[in-house]
Amino acid sequence: MYNAKAYSAASATSPLTSSKIERRHPTQHDVQIEILFCGICHSDLHQVRNEWRDVMPTVYPCVPGHEIVGRVTKAGSAVTKLKPGDLVAVGCLVDSDRTCPECRAGLEQFCPNLVLTYNGPDKHLGGVTYGGYSDSIVVDERFVLRVPANLDLARAAPLLCAGITTYSPMRHWGVTKGKKVGVVGLGGLGHMGVKFGHALGAHVVVFTTSPGKKDDALRLGADDVVVSRNADEMQKHTGSFDFILDTVSAHHDINAYINLLRRDGNITLVGAPEKALGVSSFALLMRRRSVSGSLIGGIAETQEMLDFCGAHNITSDVEVIPIQKVNEAYERLLKSDVKYRFSVDMASLKSE
Ligand SMILES: NC(=O)c1ccc[n+]([C@@H]2O[C@H](COP(=O)([O-])OP(=O)(O)OC[C@H]3O[C@@H](n4cnc5c(N)ncnc54)[C@H](OP(=O)(O)O)[C@@H]3O)[C@@H](O)[C@H]2O)c1
Numbered sequence: 001m002y003n004a005k006a007y008s009a010a011s012a013t014s015p016l017t018s019s020k021i022e023r024r025h026p027t028q029h030d031v032q033i034e035i036l037f038c039g040i041c042h043s044d045l046h047q048v049r050n051e052w053r054d055v056m057p058t059v060y061p062c063v064p065g066h067e068i069v070g071r072v073t074k075a076g077s078a079v080t081k082l083k084p085g086d087l088v089a090v091g092c093l094v095d096s097d098r099t100c101p102e103c104r105a106g107l108e109q110f111c112p113n114l115v116l117t118y119n120g121p122d123k124h125l126g127g128v129t130y131g132g133y134s135d136s137i138v139v140d141e142r143f144v145l146r147v148p149a150n151l152d153l154a155r156a157a158p159l160l161c162a163g164i165t166t167y168s169p170m171r172h173w174g175v176t177k178g179k180k181v182g183v184v185g186l187g188g189l190g191h192m193g194v195k196f197g198h199a200l201g202a203h204v205v206v207f208t209t210s211p212g213k214k215d216d217a218l219r220l221g222a223d224d225v226v227v228s229r230n231a232d233e234m235q236k237h238t239g240s241f242d243f244i245l246d247t248v249s250a251h252h253d254i255n256a257y258i259n260l261l262r263r264d265g266n267i268t269l270v271g272a273p274e275k276a277l278g279v280s281s282f283a284l285l286m287r288r289r290s291v292s293g294s295l296i297g298g299i300a301e302t303q304e305m306l307d308f309c310g311a312h313n314i315t316s317d318v319e320v321i322p323i324q325k326v327n328e329a330y331e332r333l334l335k336s337d338v339k340y341r342f343s344v345d346m347a348s349l350k351s352e
């Protein structure tokens with residue numbers, strides 16, 4: 001084991017502070033990665049504050065971060081795909097059993113023995129895994145992605161969660177030219193959803209509670225913007241959407257969006273608010289509409305998404321911050337005051 005620098009939370013009510021954590025030395029299939037940038041996902045905040053206690057209680061200390069880009073510094077003896085110096089990325093998964101039907105289908109995110117990048121069971125050291133708010137991480141090469149060379153690293157980091165979480169359901173539900181697609185919430189996930197919907201050729205409509213984000217939504221690739229608190233504006237779109245991606249992190253009325261779907265339309269929830277959302281049976285059954293969920297994406301699809309971003313020059317709009325500003329960033333995230341993802345420059349950890 002070796003000591004790595006990190007930022008961790010000691011409890012659900014503690015701020016994140018500088019700390020030392022133990023990492024394993026790379027085993028034969030592992031690479032050690034110097035972390036260069038790590039995005040701040042709203043899931044980091046939910047987990048640090050134990051808001052998902054009923055589903056996945058947080059074990060403290062918690063080192064969040066699953067939007068990681070960095071450089072390989074060491075490679076185990078059996079590593080074949082990667083070598084020191086390679087620019088790489090790690091998302092929300094660092095391991096799975098590799099044998100179950102989900103793993104064999106390339107859907108490791110649904111593996112019953114999935115190991116999440118943080119707050120997952122650490123098979124090597126015991127306890128839980130520690131994420132990307134750190135200067136380094138050690139990961140099995142099978143869970144390490146390649147970053148296309150043309151992408152800016154600070155802007156590429158959020159692709160590892162916000163990117164794949166929006167790309168995967170859009171591909172699954174056939175978002176393409178000729179489809180009318182809604183994106184609810186213009187945050188980290190939402191703004192990536194807009195970019196992908198646009199790149200896939202769909203007619204994209206953004207639903208936002210923040211009137212001040214209207215111009216940005218259009219600049220990011222939306223064809224239309226609706227301020228969701230305005231009932232008249234919402235009404236105009238009744239029964240017209242093929243697909244809606246709901247990225248909202250807080251409690252809200254999803255029936256207002258179900259009513260905007262056409263026959264056989266689907267709304268997919270990727271947002272994970274603390275409390276359950278109520279679904280109206282009538283809103284669903286009137287037009288055979290459906291509600292689904294989606295969880296990040298498998299390793300192969302994450303690489304496909306990164307390559308798609310390389311080919312279309314898609315990255316996240318980021319505000320780069322030093323790790324010392326992370327607590328302030330969480331408060332701003334709660335106020336929807338970030339355009340549109342914080343990306344932490346991990347060089348800032350060197351001074352700790
Ligand atoms: N399923 C998955 O695999 C997965 C992966 C990553 C994240 N998530 C979850 O997805 C959610 C979004 O994550 P994120 O990082 O994109 O968060 P974020 O950057 O904070 O964006 C969430 C957006 O939701 C809207 N919003 C916030 N509070 C609202 C409210 N009370 N009513 C209506 N709209 C509200 C805001 O958009 P406007 O200002 O435009 O209204 C806000 O920008 C979180 O719950 C996160 O845990 C799920």
Ligand SMILES: [Zn+2]
Binds near residue numbers: 042043
């Ligand atoms: Zn995330």
Ligand SMILES: [Zn+2]
Binds near residue numbers: 101102103104108113
């Ligand atoms: Zn499995």
